[in-house]
Structures are given as C-alpha cells and as structure tokens.
Amino acid sequence: MLKNVSQTISDIGVMSQRDIRRYFRLPQLLITNIILNVVLLLLFNYVFGGAIQTGGVAYIQYFLPGFLVQSVVFGSTQTSVGISEDLSKGLIDRFRSLPMARSAFLSGRVVADTLRYLILVALMIAVGYAAGFRFQGGFFPAFAGVWLIILFGIALTWVGVFIGISVKDAETAQVAGFVWVFPLVFASSLYVPIETMPSWLQAFANINPVTPMVDTIRALSWGTSISSSLWKILVWDLGIILVCLPLALRRYRLLAQ
Amino acid sequence: MSVTAQSDPENTCPNAFIEVAGVAKTFGKVRALAGVNLEVEPGIVFALLGPNGSGKTTLVKVLTTLLRPDTGTARVGGFDVIGQASEVRNIIGLAGQYPAVDENLTGRENLEMIGRLYHLGRGRARDRAVELLDSFDLSDVANRRAKTYSGGLRRRLDLAAALVANPPILFLDEPTTGLDPRSRLNLWEIIKDQAKQCNSVFLTTQYLEEADRLADHIAIIDNGAIIQQGTSQELKDCCGGETHVKMRLADRTQMQKALDALREIAPENMYQNPEMGEISFPAPDGTAVLSTVVRSLDAVGVELAELSLKEPTLDDVFLAITGHVAEEVPETDTSMKSGSG
Numbered sequence: 001m002l003k004n005v006s007q008t009i010s011d012i013g014v015m016s017q018r019d020i021r022r023y024f025r026l027p028q029l030l031i032t033n034i035i036l037n038v039v040l041l042l043l044f045n046y047v048f049g050g051a052i053q054t055g056g057v058a059y060i061q062y063f064l065p066g067f068l069v070q071s072v073v074f075g076s077t078q079t080s081v082g083i084s085e086d087l088s089k090g091l092i093d094r095f096r097s098l099p100m101a102r103s104a105f106l107s108g109r110v111v112a113d114t115l116r117y118l119i120l121v122a123l124m125i126a127v128g129y130a131a132g133f134r135f136q137g138g139f140f141p142a143f144a145g146v147w148l149i150i151l152f153g154i155a156l157t158w159v160g161v162f163i164g165i166s167v168k169d170a171e172t173a174q175v176a177g178f179v180w181v182f183p184l185v186f187a188s189s190l191y192v193p194i195e196t197m198p199s200w201l202q203a204f205a206n207i208n209p210v211t212p213m214v215d216t217i218r219a220l221s222w223g224t225s226i227s228s229s230l231w232k233i234l235v236w237d238l239g240i241i242l243v244c245l246p247l248a249l250r251r252y253r254l255l256a257q
Numbered sequence: 258m259s260v261t262a263q264s265d266p267e268n269t270c271p272n273a274f275i276e277v278a279g280v281a282k283t284f285g286k287v288r289a290l291a292g293v294n295l296e297v298e299p300g301i302v303f304a305l306l307g308p309n310g311s312g313k314t315t316l317v318k319v320l321t322t323l324l325r326p327d328t329g330t331a332r333v334g335g336f337d338v339i340g341q342a343s344e345v346r347n348i349i350g351l352a353g354q355y356p357a358v359d360e361n362l363t364g365r366e367n368l369e370m371i372g373r374l375y376h377l378g379r380g381r382a383r384d385r386a387v388e389l390l391d392s393f394d395l396s397d398v399a400n401r402r403a404k405t406y407s408g409g410l411r412r413r414l415d416l417a418a419a420l421v422a423n424p425p426i427l428f429l430d431e432p433t434t435g436l437d438p439r440s441r442l443n444l445w446e447i448i449k450d451q452a453k454q455c456n457s458v459f460l461t462t463q464y465l466e467e468a469d470r471l472a473d474h475i476a477i478i479d480n481g482a483i484i485q486q487g488t489s490q491e492l493k494d495c496c497g498g499e500t501h502v503k504m505r506l507a508d509r510t511q512m513q514k515a516l517d518a519l520r521e522i523a524p525e526n527m528y529q530n531p532e533m534g535e536i537s538f539p540a541p542d543g544t545a546v547l548s549t550v551v552r553s554l555d556a557v558g559v560e561l562a563e564l565s566l567k568e569p570t571l572d573d574v575f576l577a578i579t580g581h582v583a584e585e586v587p588e589t590d591t592s593m594k595s596g597s598g
C-alpha cells in the first residue's frame with residue numbers, strides 16, 4: 001500500500017519531469033508564451049494606459065489581475081496539444097505498456113502545467129511591478145491570489161487533458177482549445193465591466209468562471225472586499241475538476257477499446 | 258490449470274508462457290482477429306508471420322495489455338492480460354511497429370525515464386541506460402535529442418527501451434522493418450541472445466526468411482486467424498511440398514536415356530524439361546539420393562552438368578497454405594538475401 005503510493009508519486013514525478021523538459025526545450029511552448037504575455041502586458045500598459053478611464057485607479061492596477069488570469073486560461077490550451085501529440089505519435093502505447101500508475105501519464109502533465117503557470121504568473125507579476133503595479137492588500141492576499149489563479153489553471157488543465165485525450169490529434173486540439181477559451185476570456189469581466197455588455201451576453205458573463213476569478217483577484221490585489229466571487233470560483237474549480245478528471249481517466253481507459 | 262507447467266521437459270525456463278484462447282477483435286466492420294488460439298513456450302524465439310493487415314499488430318496489442326479483446330482470454334507469464342494487466346506489464350518489454358521515443362528527450366533521458374517507470378530506481382535506471390546505449394551503439398548520440406535521430410537510430414533506441422527492464426517476455430512488432438542490413442544482423446543477434454538468457458521473444462514479421470532464420474517456433478497468421486504453426490522444419494515438411502532433386506544433363510539429347518535409367522530409383526512423378534535438359538523429382542530421403550542418381554546415370558554413360566537438392570522454403574509453405582504469396586520483400590531485404598546463403 002505504502003509502496004504503491006510512493007511508486008505512484010514517483011511515476012507522476014518522472015512523467016512531469018518529461019513534460020517540464022519539453023516545455024523548456026520547445027521555445028514556442030514556454031519562452032515565446034512568456035514573451036508574448038509580457039509584450040502584451042507592456043503594450044497594454046503604455047498604449048491604452050493613458051486612454052482608458054478606470055475611475056481613478058492606475059490602469060495597470062485594473063488590468064494586471066485580469067492578465068494573470070488570461071495567461072493561465074490561454075496556457076491551458078497547450079495541455080490538449082501536448083496530450084494529443086503523445087497519442088498521435090504512438091508514444092502513449094509505450095507508456096501504457098509500462099507498469100507505471102495508470103493516472104501518471106495525465107497527472108504528470110497537470111503537475112508540469114502547474115509549474116508552468118507558476119513561472120508565467122510570477123514573471124508577469126515581476127514585470128507588472130516594474131511597470132507600477134502593486135498588491136495593495138498586502139502579502140497574504142497576494143499570496144492567496146496567486147494560488148487561486150494556479151488552482152484555476154489546474155482546473156482548466158483537466159479540461160485541456162480531457163480535450164487532448166478525446167481528439168487525439170494536435171491540430172484539432174489546438175483549434176478546439178481556442179474555441180472554448182476565447183469566449184471565456186472575452187465574455188467576462190476581464191477586459192470590460194459586464195454592465196457595458198448586451199443583456200444576453202451579461203447572462204453568460206455572469207456565469208462564466210473567469211468573471212468571479214478576475215473579480216476575486218482584483219479584490220485581493222486592491223485590498224477591497226471579496227464578496228461572493230471567492231466561493232463562486234472555488235465551486236467552479238471543484239466542479240470542473242470533479243467532472244473533467246474522471247472523464248479524462250475514463251477516456252484513458254477506453255484507449256484499450 | 259497450472260500455467261507454469263512445461264510441455265517440453267528440456268525447457269527449463271520458468272513461467273514465461275503465453276497462452277491465447279479464442280481471442281477475437283473487431284474494429285467497426287473489420288475483423289482484425291477471428292478467434293486466435295496459441296501457445297508459446299518460455300525461452301524461445303517465436304515468430305508470428307503474416308502479410309500486412311493480417312492482425313499481427315492487433316494480437317501484439319492484446320498481449321501487451323494495450324487492447325482488450327472482444328472475446329477470448331490471453332495469459333502472459335501466467336497473468337491474465339485484462340484482469341492482471343499491471344503484473345503483465347512488469348514482465349514484458351514492447352517495441353511497437355513504429356518507434357515510440359520521446360523526441361524532446363535525449364537518447365539517454367529516454368532510457369532513464371523508461372527505467373524509472375519500470376521502478377528500477379534512479380541509480381539503476383542510469384546504469385542500465387549506459388549499458389544499453391553501449392550495446393546498441395548509441396553512445397555517440399546519447400546526449401542528442403531523439404528529434405535529431407535518423408529512422409534507424411530511433412528504431413534502435415526504441416528497441417533499447419524495450420529491453421530496459423531485461424523483461425522475461427519481449428514483444429517486437431516488425432522489429433527489422435526499415436533497418437539497414439547491418440543493424441538487422443545486430444538485432445538478430447540480440448534476439449537470439451535474449452532466448453539464451455531464457456527470455457522469450459515474441460516477434461512479428463512479414464519476412465519468411467526472418468522467421469526461418471530466427472524463430473524456434475513459427476505461427477502463420479492470415480485474416481486474423483492462425484492457420485498453421487510449428488518449427489520452420491515442421492512447416493516445410495507439412496505444407497511446403499517435399500525436397501526435390503534437380504539435375505541438368507550435359508547433353509540434352511540424352512534425355513530419354515537418362516529418364517530410363519532413373520525410372521528405377523525415382524517415383525512416378527518425374528518432371529522434365531527437354532529444352533533445358535532438366536529433370537527433377539521428389540526426394541524425401543534428401544542427400545542420399547544424390548549418389549544413387551550419379552551411379553545410375555554413370556552406368557548408362559549420361560553426363561551431368563548440374564545436380565542439386567532443392568529444399569522447400571517458407572515461401573512455398575506460405576503459398577501452399579494461404580493460396581497467395583506473402584508481401585513483396587523490400588530493397589534492404591534482397592540485399593540481405595544475396596549476402597547470406
């Protein structure tokens with residue numbers, strides 16, 4: 001029993017090490033992604049910063065929390081691509097023939113992605129600080145905020161895992177990823193206040209998990225009160241994981257059909 | 258039923274039996290396996306011989322726990338491939354039909370990763386990787402990413418990966434397809450070596466010659482069913498027609514004279530080709546007939562330009578059983594053939 005647990009942990013570790021290496025060796029996956037996010041952040045700050053009215057708050061103070069969320073949401077599409085690549089290239093047959101824990105192939109990827117989000121978010125916060133952003137609520141809310149974003153990333157990664165193992169081909173996975181991710185990012189409180197949207201879109205934006213996620217992070221970084229958005233996003237995280245994780249594991253087992 | 262019981266008393270290799278009973282698998286409308294029954298003894302090289310699309314890969318996938326059969330059971334090393342999949346995975350190594358290496362890792366990292374997933378432990382996995390890189394002639398490229406490897410290098414790395422745990426049962430799905438002749442010979446040596454160490458090798462091939470040269474036991478699969486099995490010799494004996502003695506006369510006008518002289522020692526069915534001055538007839542006794550032929554013809558003063566025994570080949574066997582010829586043999590293979598007797 002204890003041996004099983006430690007073997008499972010070791011298997012997940014080995015698999016995530018492989019995925020992490022992949023992220024560092026394929027520049028388009030991590031490095032370009034970081035550069036893109038940082039460039040966007042700086043562009044937004046200096047191009048729109050002067051023009052957009054944010055009611056007295058410094059513009060970067062307003063949009064950086066949303067940008068952090070956006071970076072993990074877009075980042076989760078990479079998960080599908082990686083998984084489906086392993087499937088289409090037949091590497092999965094090798095892994096499935098080995099005596100490793102059944103969940104290690106999928107959860108190793110999730111662990112690697114968690115690390116990827118941490119790097120991404122930490123770097124963006126650092127750049128944000130250089131551009132004038134401040135966590136005004138102090139250390140603990142900031143710390144909690146970062147982990148809430150990572151947790152959200154983990155939940156979305158399980159969606160990505162499920163998509164990747166279902167479509168089995170990298171191009172489709174890429175497209176499928178963007179199809180569900182774009183509405184999430186744009187039809188939310190991330191870029192503009194929900195009140196400015198037509199009412200049907202407001203309805204979507206209100207149930208969209210990105211909205212409570214962004215609202216929570218803003219509140220935490222501004223040091224204002226969090227309201228109901230915190231438990232909303234926690235319920236979303238839990239719900240997504242509870243649905244997508246078993247679905248993904250089921251798909252994995254069905255590979256034997 | 259004890260699965261470790263051994264049918265051959267000489268065979269002292271423990272518990273690496275493969276038993277397949279009534280295994281069928283259908284993909285949509287395609288019947289890939291139509292009720293396969295098979296037993297493979299431990300410690301031998303077993304070849305599953307069949308043309309493209311005959312179900313070889315499907316059977317390998319069933320035996321390596323990658324695919325669940327629709328019906329039937331299969332046991333590998335005594336373990337059920339469905340109910341005891343993880344036990345099976347502990348004792349097998351697999352090199353699939355297409356190399357499955359992680360392109361973003363180096364050769365060394367690939368092997369270390371596999372070793373750790375076999376739970377060898379960090380240090381042992383590292384040592385084993387070095388050993389295998391060495392024996393597969395991969396040391397020079399060990400620290401290069403597999404992405405930069407040629408097809409042959411990838412194939413070798415893939416085979417090395419299958420051997421990481423020194424598995425009692427090794428599955429190789431068309432291992433020599435796409436290998437250059439030298440690597441092919443190397444691989445043949447490695448395969449034979451495995452059997453010497455009491456490890457079973459279950460390989461598939463489209464090449465009759467390969468099965469003939471390598472395998473202790475051969476099963477012929479066609480359209481998802483095993484249609485014949487035995488040693489190479491048994492297959493030739495049962496279904497490949499007999500050995501023939503074949504001769505060419507120095508002077509073809511002596512045809513009739515020769516036929517008359519041979520009538521006493523030859524069976525009814527003598528084949529003759531008067532234009533070429535050739536005669537042949539079945540010779541189940543093998544080489545003994547050669548001297549008799551020489552003596553009989555000598556006695557009547559007929560001189561021979563050529564005299565030989567023609568052994569049946571597995572090609573004959575395949576043709577006789579399936580009614581069609583096996584796959585065309587690709588370039589690399591013909592060059593092998595001319596190089597070896």
Ligand SMILES: Nc1ncnc2c1ncn2[C@@H]1O[C@H](COP(=O)(O)OP(=O)(O)O)[C@@H](O)[C@H]1O
Nearest residue numbers: 284287288289308309310311312313314315316
């Ligand atoms: N996943 C699959 N889906 C549909 N058909 C398949 C699948 N795998 C194999 N087949 C079909 O099953 C038959 C046997 O295939 P296979 O086992 O790959 O043969 P071989 O390895 O001898 O070439 C072929 O007709 C092949 O097209």
Ligand SMILES: [Mg+2]
Nearest residue numbers: 313314315354
């Ligand atoms: Mg095949």
